[in-house]
Amino acid sequence: MLDLRGLSIGGADGAMVVRDLSLSLPASGITALIGPSGCGKSSVLKWLAGILPKDLDAEGQLMLDGQASARPSPAISYQPQGDGLFPWLTVAQNAALGLQVRGLSRAEALSRVAPLFRSFGLKGTESQFPDQLSGGMRQRAAFLRTVVQDSRYILLDEPFSALDAVTRLRMQDWLVARLADRPRGVLLVTHDLHEATRLADRILVMTGSPGRIVAEIPVPGPPTQRSEAALAPLRDDLKSLLLENAP
Numbered sequence: 001m002l003d004l005r006g007l008s009i010g011g012a013d014g015a016m017v018v019r020d021l022s023l024s025l026p027a028s029g030i031t032a033l034i035g036p037s038g039c040g041k042s043s044v045l046k047w048l049a050g051i052l053p054k055d056l057d058a059e060g061q062l063m064l065d066g067q068a069s070a071r072p073s074p075a076i077s078y079q080p081q082g083d084g085l086f087p088w089l090t091v092a093q094n095a096a097l098g099l100q101v102r103g104l105s106r107a108e109a110l111s112r113v114a115p116l117f118r119s120f121g122l123k124g125t126e127s128q129f130p131d132q133l134s135g136g137m138r139q140r141a142a143f144l145r146t147v148v149q150d151s152r153y154i155l156l157d158e159p160f161s162a163l164d165a166v167t168r169l170r171m172q173d174w175l176v177a178r179l180a181d182r183p184r185g186v187l188l189v190t191h192d193l194h195e196a197t198r199l200a201d202r203i204l205v206m207t208g209s210p211g212r213i214v215a216e217i218p219v220p221g222p223p224t225q226r227s228e229a230a231l232a233p234l235r236d237d238l239k240s241l242l243l244e245n246a247p
């Protein structure tokens, strides 16, 4: 279990971005984090990943299985908004980068990612550059880079937002299948209520000024067995909550 306790983040001008925010992330399943633009979702993920910009002041505590943990932690990997692929590196070099950051040599990292290209639907793209791939393939390459780090917790910041509707649905199904193969605790930031109710086991609703969590909503049933009809009322509730708490 990942526990974030009492996170407060303030800007240099003294404005509070996030105030006294706590959340828990189980070791398996998807928790969605939703909320209006600017409420602090990305800042929470960046703090957890240990990459919050230095011009923001923050205090809070990260606990992993009940023990205080330093950040960045090897138990946590993070995928920023967009795919974050470097255009001057090949797909294989991009995919290997997360492992290199964790201390593996380039050769070791490349040999670790090489066998995974097929199961990520990327076979044959290893020596291509990101701009030669479709949007869905780029997202899979970014996800390969995140997943190969084999962290117990994965933070995904709007991973599918740039994709067309069909590719997004395919990628969502693909993510659920990957997590069924290899369970992880995922914190998924999204603006898409359909995505949140399709994928998540529970949804944390944030509001802004300053950012805090105002509701925790469980989503009934496993993702593969949910009917659209059952999810529609839940989305209505979420919309009402977001509107009630709009700044």
Ligand SMILES: Nc1ncnc2c1ncn2[C@@H]1O[C@H](COP(=O)(O)OP(=O)(O)OP(=O)(O)O)[C@@H](O)[C@H]1O
Pocket (backbone or CB within 6 Å): 011, 012, 017, 035, 036, 037, 038, 039, 040, 041, 042, 043, 044, 053, 055, 056
């Ligand atoms: N480096 C920074 N310095 C000062 N303020 C910042 C910095 N980064 C973010 N902020 C401010 O913190 C607030 C929260 O930003 P954040 O990106 O975390 O929100 P968000 O909920 O993820 O937004 P979105 O949904 O649009 O991605 C915003 O008001 C933003 O202007």
